[in-house]
Amino acid sequence: MLSLIVFLPAAAAAVLLLVSGTAPRRVFIGAWIAVSAIDLALVVAVWLRLVPGGGFQFEQRADWMPTVGISYHVGVDGLSLPLVALTAVLFGACAVFALRETRRVKPYVTLFLGLQTVSLGLFVALDLILFFLFFDLSIVFMYFLIAGWGHGERARAAALKFFLYTFLGSLALLLGFILLYLAARPHTFDIVDLIAADPLAGGGVYAALTLFAVGVGLAVKTPTVPFHTWLPPAHTEAPATGSAILAGVLLKMGTYGFVRIAMPILPDTWRQFALVAVVVGVVSVLYGALVALAQTNLKRMIAYTSVNHMGYVILGVGAAGILAGTDEQARQLATTGAVTQMVAHGLITGALFLLTGVLYDRGHTYDMAAYSGLAARTPVFAAVFAVAAFASLGLPGFAGFIAEFQIFTGSLSAAPVATALAVTGILITAGLFLLAVQRLFLGPLRIPDAPGSPRPFADLHRSEIAAIVPLLAVATVIGVLPRFLLDVIEPASRALVELVAR
């Protein structure tokens, strides 16, 4: 079942490669939408059949390179399934959004389908090498998408920077994986076996180095301060769909790695260095929010809010590693909040990046100073953007609040000062999003004109609404009725908290 979900997009991509590139673009995008819909339906089926708290389910395991302990091993639990679902939803939204894409549609769609397989595969992988393979391939696909469909020459530079920086990170990750492999007796790359074996239970320098390598590798991808500088140029130059996937799915690979690998396999070391994670998290929260506040380029601003939002996740997982003065309920709340935040950020920031794509499509600049009072011309766009902005600043009623409230409440006993500082992050994000809405949509109307005649500035098209509104609708449902999601996450986060505390 899982293998079908993972490889269906890749199979579709292989078939599409045989179709002539001169075929109407609707063929390619229609195929992508169909594949995404089928994938989503399959994920829903898995969701309905998942037994919360039942550990890894829908497992499949086959020997791959048995001599070095590598196998094809996949499975889902309450930590990974929400992210698998998020991936399916976001790719579906991007497929619908791509209906208005006209440039070289065949390679565009096949690259996205490949990326879809890679992303889904990463979240179900239960073998370190399989995980690493998908982790690395995601960089490759995203590189081509940014370089090929971004905004010109600078896009290629940004793509190269993105590739090299994150590739360096993934090398650190590989080093950490090899250290884990060598520490385990018998040697294995299998995540489930490694969790059970807890090979570096004693701690020590070797364990610290392993966690450091894994941590740096994941931190680059997340990204946390100070490893985040690849993110703003990559986002600014990427096409809207690429940005949405980059922020919504690829960043989660980093944070997911913490809850799937770093915390359960290295529990002692994680507890030992949990304070480092807390500090890095808080610094990312405040630094990301403040730098975002100073931006004049809308897309850069949203990119920096990603640093801020991912900072909350790191704060939450760090707090989950501090046992002193905390009870299990608080740590579990922080962990659940961190996983919820991954989903919430994916949906909301995905929607925001698609909306900036709309803005660029109409006005050909991300500079906020070029616009004013757009609500008069494009009321639907303004309303949808305002909703997304308020969702992103953590307004109750949207998923982001559920996540951040759990992180704050759960982390406060573990790290009171750090959490109190992090709480101010939601005030700064509130300020910057209000400022953005105010600059773009309110006040007297002003649109960047092409020389000569004023450019038509159309409201959201039907396909754009169909792509963006469902993301916000899901974020609202999670915000109002979070139980369906939390029922899946909570048992898994309880298991994780117990693993970390052992």
Place this chain on the structure above:
Amino acid sequence: MLLWWLIGVPLLSGALLAVTGRRADRAAPVAGVLVAVAVLGLAVAAADARPVVDAPLLLAGIRAGFAVDGLSALMVITVAVATLAVLVFSGGDRDLRTSRFVGFVLLFAGAMLVTVTAATLAVLLMAWEVMGAMSWALIGYQWREPESVRAAGTAFLTTRFADLGLYVAAGAALAGGVGSLALAELPSAPTPWLHVVAAGVVLAALGKSAQLPFSFWLSQAMHGPSPVSALLHSATMVAAGAYLLLRLIPLLEPTGWAGPLVAWVGAATAVLLGLVAVAQSDLKQLLAASTCAQIGFMVLAAGAGGVAGGALQLVAHAATKTLLFLAAGAWLVVLGTKQLGELRGAARRFPVVGVTFTVGAASLAGLPPLSLWVSKDAVLAAVLERGWVPLYVAGLAGAVISAVYSAKAVWFVWQPVPARTPAGARAADGRVNAAMSLPLVVLAALAALLGLLPTLASGSLAPAPAVWELVLSGLLAAAAIAVTWRSAARIGAPRPLASWLGLERAAHAVIVHPTLALARFLARFDDRFLDRSVDAAARATGAVARALDRRGEPLVDGAVRAVAVAARSLGRLARRPQTGQVHQYYAQAAAALALLALFVIVVR
């Protein structure tokens, strides 16, 4: 179930109207009034039945609990009445007959209903923040005006700044072992968490209620439409802070410091913002400052532990202030001005508005036997019971000041109509329609009589004010009105008072500007240092590569080539003896044999 309906109906219908947008504009005002009537019915039923419901929210312990007890019963009815009055009134204002306006008002009211029925901190915080966001949408309703937009931002950010206190309080409650976050269990948190919870709650409540030092956002909020001000200043938003403090009196008590602190902040606000109100020349600004001052009495009551007095003050003030803002709004619609100087004679030209406004202002002044006269003394009685004489005196001073600003406003509107309409004012062709005057009349009756209810139901007001207290405050109010009436035109406006004590400028200087400066600095640091160091690392890698190419490669390649050259010359050497001539081979063989023989001899 009843309670779910009570909060669900306004929230869902409001969301529906807000999402539908312009298509529903035609039906929105009527639909809004119908929903408000339904909510009022549900509120009365809930106040009677006192339902309790809950549902799981977060982890097993944290639930979404709602309950209606005595205080909540009072609040839900007040909220429902104020919402209904505002929606009926705004049906008479052409600019406000949109589904966006009606939808946001209903969402706002729904959020307030959730706030006052919430039994746990988690849902209270959710509703509390949604209310803030809705206030943004309503204050900025006229979004083409940069000033309203700015005011909306100020309101949202100021109140959210204070809301951070609730986030911290929730975390501290959990850390203190109150896993359910139930409001009733908060006082059982152990120290030091108890103090953190109390501090967070007090911060959030003072911010929402526009008490010192947060009062300035309410001044800005006057850029919103008048019905919005009526709603914001009466039963919702600012009242929420006072409600929260009244609800959590049991939490303030055990800390030792929170009660007196809250009481002093309330009393200081009552006096200082009262003076600010006296100095205003804009009717809405005057009313806004008076709201802060009157809420100050409720906060004072909460600090002194006087739930009954505080709640009575809240309800009486809600009716009075809705009335006054709607009257001011009616004049703004028909006359196009809210400047006191330009409103001379407004009451004479529009007598229904004038008379109802006067009733409201008299109540605000604390004139016997109107409702705020009783409620204020009920608050002060609670203070006196504590033996806090300085606070009692401050409260009386606040009461006298409220009589002054009320009289000042009334004096202006009852002046003779000036011969010439002042320049800039709209020609008085407007008419106050029935939709506007009906709520005014009803609210005037409520504002006048509400305070008498507890005196009828004897014993429900504890501690009840003594007779001498009532007489004293009544006499003081009458005297203050008499003095003001003679000198209203000469009341000056010292700069610090006219500018709301310079609070906004202070907030900008202390918080906003430093934050923006830090943000810009960090953005430059990010671009010029962090990013450039990464680029520099990349460039350095390239430089190393080029250096290796230029220097290292020739070296390595040179070594390889040297080996090759050496091998070739060796080969050339080895080729020399290979001449192909037999006699030379013989000679070589002889020489070799000779050498061998020599070697054997030497070695042996």
